[in-house]
Amino acid sequence: MGRKIEEILDECLDRTFAGETIEDCLDAHPREASELELLLNASCAVMRGCAAIRPDPAFKARAWHHLQAIFHDRFGGIRSAGVVPIWRRAWTMAMAGVLLVLFSCVAVVAASTNALPDEFLYPAKLAAERVRMTLALSDLGEAKLHLEFAERRAYEMVEVAQQGKADRLLVLAGQVAEHLGELCVTEEMKEVAEEASAALAPAPSLSAGTERSDEGTDVEELGALLSQSREESLEALEDALARAPEALKPILRRTIESVAKDYDRTISIIESGSNQ
Amino acid sequence: MPVEKDIVSRAIKGDAEAFAELYEKYFGKIYRYIYLRTGNQTEAEDLAQEVFAKALEAIGSYRWRDIPFASWLFRIAHNQVVDHFRKQGKVERVELEDNVVAADEPSPALVAERRFELEELRDNISKLSPAQREVITLRFGAELSTAEVSEALGKNTGTVKALQYNGIVALRKLMLGDSQRWAER
Structure with missing residues (x-):
């Protein structure tokens, strides 16, 4: 007795989520192909619709700050998972262990630089990015990192497009938008702070003017980096579009459009900040 | 999966970085799931935040062997949505808000088109x-596997697959009806 159609549909959906094309699935199930094709096309329309629903990055950042406060109340401060007591008599062994872990971490981070989503080292790559973000010394440094990571996600999109992984493509496009959104949040927060300090300041001073000019230079630098990043990322994605499997092209085209708009919106926010 | 298991274990022990990773991975999915159920951006944001606050409170009682983490989290989300509708005393059919695609700023025509598509999708899912509806929003909105959906809903995988099949058949008919209505205008 053959398999039930709901079983076959479920298997095909899993394969489509993993980046295979509808045609791959139809070829694997020729007897059910006519019904499957209709159902899988409808499913893809639902997937596309769902992928367009994204939370506002600014709200997501605010919600995270709120949760951090709850986290601190519950656990009494940030604790690291890797803290191990060092016994006096065995301190040399422990230090050797720590050094070994340190070198291993450095090696893993170095090896993970080119890792792609679904690859073993990809979580290490993301963890290393979070560490770099935590260590950023200034708003400009943080903004540059968000831009660098947005660019990385865009280049990963190029790679997953070549692998035909539609679901990963949408996730990465969302992450590009999130990084660019964070960049806007940083700029918006800076503007709010500037307005507040301007309102509280008794009178403009020479040094305040100098700082303002420095920040203007920062914003201009960021604007220039963003424009360059937009050009390079979109060029790479357009190139990927030309080489992508046919079935993936409509989704890739839409995501390129969406990435371009995310860049344009961020550039306009940054530029409006520099003109004030 | 073993990677996520490790992250969850660290979060249970109070590792903020591990909890941040889970937040990063699931916030968008939880938001999307709730948004598909409520059709309201503000409600979806507030409820998604509450889901994580509740998860944080209860994470100490979570055991990996009982249920996958995603299923556990979406069970909380499901209960939040049910509570929300009960408190509001309303049924699950709400008009979509204008600012659903506010993350980017495309042309007004494209915004209208996307809003219309989303409104149609949400309207069809609500029918x-x-x-x-529960299976379709968890599978497509939250991107859970059939096994995770079955754990989240406490149904066997055969039932989930049958509900998924019937849901897609019904959605297809509804989508066809929509396009025919547009063609007739």
Whole structure:
């Protein structure tokens, strides 16, 4: 007795989520192909619709700050998972262990630089990015990192497009938008702070003017980096579009459009900040 | 999966970085799931935040062997949505808000087109039976596997697959009806 159609549909959906094309699935199930094709096309329309629903990055950042406060109340401060007591008599062994872990971490981070989503080292790559973000010394440094990571996600999109992984493509496009959104949040927060300090300041001073000019230079630098990043990322994605499997092209085209708009919106926010 | 298991274990022990990773991975999915159920951006944001606050409170009682983490989290989300509707005393059919695609700023025509598509999708999903709707939003909105959906809903995988099949058949008919209505205008 053959398999039930709901079983076959479920298997095909899993394969489509993993980046295979509808045609791959139809070829694997020729007897059910006519019904499957209709159902899988409808499913893809639902997937596309769902992928367009994204939370506002600014709200997501605010919600995270709120949760951090709850986290601190519950656990009494940030604790690291890797803290191990060092016994006096065995301190040399422990230090050797720590050094070994340190070198291993450095090696893993170095090896993970080119890792792609679904690859073993990809979580290490993301963890290393979070560490770099935590260590950023200034708003400009943080903004540059968000831009660098947005660019990385865009280049990963190029790679997953070549692998035909539609679901990963949408996730990465969302992450590009999130990084660019964070960049806007940083700029918006800076503007709010500037307005507040301007309102509280008794009178403009020479040094305040100098700082303002420095920040203007920062914003201009960021604007220039963003424009360059937009050009390079979109060029790479357009190139990927030309080489992508046919079935993936409509989704890739839409995501390129969406990435371009995310860049344009961020550039306009940054530029409006520099003109004030 | 072993990677996520490790992250969850660290979060249970109070590792903020591990909890941040889980937040990063699931916030968008939880938001999307709730948004598909409520059709309201503000409600979806507030409820998604509450889901994580509740998860944080209860994470100490979570055991990996009982249920996958995603299923556990979406069970909380499901209960939040049910509570929300009960408190509001309203049924699950709400008009979509204008600012659903506010993350980017495309042309007004494209915004209208996307809003219309989303409104149609949400409207069609709301016409499914409650069980079909639950499976479709978890599978497509939250991107859970069939096994995770079955754990989240406490149904066996065969039932989930049948509900998924019937849900997609019904959605297809509804989508066809929409396009025919547009063609006739």
